[in-house]
Amino acid sequence: MDEPRDDIDTWLETRVTPLQPHPGTFEQIRRRARRRKAGRAALTAAGAVVVLAGAITVPRLILNGPVGSTPVAQQGPTTPAQRSSTGPGKTTGTGTPRPDHKTAAPTTAAPPPVPPNFAASSVTFVSPYTGWVIGQAGTPGHCGPPKAYDCTSVAITNDRGRTWHGSPAPVTGAPNGGTGAGQIRSLDGVSAWAFGPQLYATHDGGHTWTHIPTHGMRVTDLETVAGIVYAVWAKCASTGADFAAGCTTFSLYSSPAGHDNWSPVPGATGLQASGGAPGSAQLVLTGASGYLMAPGGQLIGGPVTRPASWRTVTTAAGIPAPLPCPPGASETGGHPLQAMLASTGPGLVLLCAGQASGNQQAKTLYYSADGGRSWSPAGSAPARGIAMSLSGTPTGPVLVATSDGIAFSTNAPGASGALTWRNARGATAVGGYTYVGMTTSLQGVAVPANVNLNGVWFTYDGGAHWAESPVR
């Protein structure tokens, strides 16, 4: 984090603020494109020479890169080793027939339905409209013949959760020791990763998934930004659903987002908790920098706009900057239970969770405006509920998901001192929420802890009100 910086870096690393289209933009674009296409066809038919006089430099078209949202029938074949299922037409874990690449009708297929009994375990949004959820679906024991473990499913929405459709999923089960996948992240709706503990990648909008070998290590966290994907690979020994409970050594790996070429990130490997005890780690990426909360309680950071070494964050005196609390053990999804890190506004926020007493738990927050070099107290979140997930927002307010519901701050941490909290309305899932994340300052999504609930929850007002979106 002490690399020499200049105005160019500052400019490049400033987060791009998405600009939402005006209503009807897509239809307008589609009509314009259709007219141009028709005009070009007419000119061609007349034998005219089409000259795009000084319009643009027409780029060379890429014929061998990753395929974007192109129709399935146009995709080239992949080798059996690359495919996550054993062949075309095989029923995937979603219970949705995978399109046969040789015989599928290319034009009229409606999106497949979401398989029954979909229980979401993780969600990722690439825009306010488009999000993917991963979870388990189907009838337990009857999800994918002949093995009962082919139950992992993926569903996609393109309209902010109003409707969902099924999508091919990695052929694996729920997290169980070293196998399964229960978490998902997508960069752009084309490249996405399913992980925890196994790692799968798609680069064609989810049509095909490739298993990524991790050399016996388990992937406990993964985030992607700016064309690079980062993941925490850990050496673990636990069995059962709590796949990250016995992890002792953590390393950060990265790959270009467009293809699978994973390698360790120098400066962020072989990380252990004090005395080699089981621990946890958490990865947070901003538009410019990445931070790894290491099991030993230190913060490691580096740039994310280019491949580079990461370094322990140090104080002004040059010594490692201690976090206000160590991450401790992991929860079922792989994230730390005692400390939760998130980026918010221009800074970082850390929640230190105390010992739970019944349904009460002290939750002390800290804020850092200098990339983790120093931390200042930011008050406490409501004591009710056990903290499960922390989220920041582009404008600064913070949200906490607990076993009791969701609480949100009405102000941003920083000069204003302590955060002021309110309990969200409508976040009524019994058992609370394991994840909360904000796509924009107003729109966010939460995943319920109760696997019998077949939906995810949305807010469109910064976290004050939430409503269920059934995934079906």
Place this chain on the structure above:
Amino acid sequence: MGTFRTSDRLAAEELFHACYPRLAGWIRRLVDDDDTAHEIASEAFTRLLARWSSLDNPQSYLYMIATNLIRDHWRKVGRERRALRAVSATIPAESVHHPAQDVDVRALIQGLPDRLRQPFLLHYYAGFPIRDVAEMLGRPEGTVKADLHHARARLRAVLGEAHG
């Protein structure tokens, strides 16, 4: 020929919803106002959809188109400003509002030759790996790396002069 197949339409709409906000935001930091950013983003998507069936990597194509449209916009604005200055000596050279933090570096990037500006924006700013940028521009990876190095060196030198 003039109609979009259902599956194409769904795929294009999905790409639009996934990519438009970020693309428009990306453009916004390189132009002067939201309207221009929307105009360029819409034009890029229009050209993309008009060629949809022949594309294998729509997202790369989208950013390439946008990069070229931004360049055209800069040239047009430059011509207009020069023309305005010619008829009125009272109009200051930089009368158009820019977000303050963007002006210096953006102006310098505008001043880079095409050969260096394109890979700079596509790699450092849009986040495409060097290999992808090389494919987009039809240049060897080594050439792209050298161009990126030269672009940064040139920007640093000018910044150094400006601040020194």
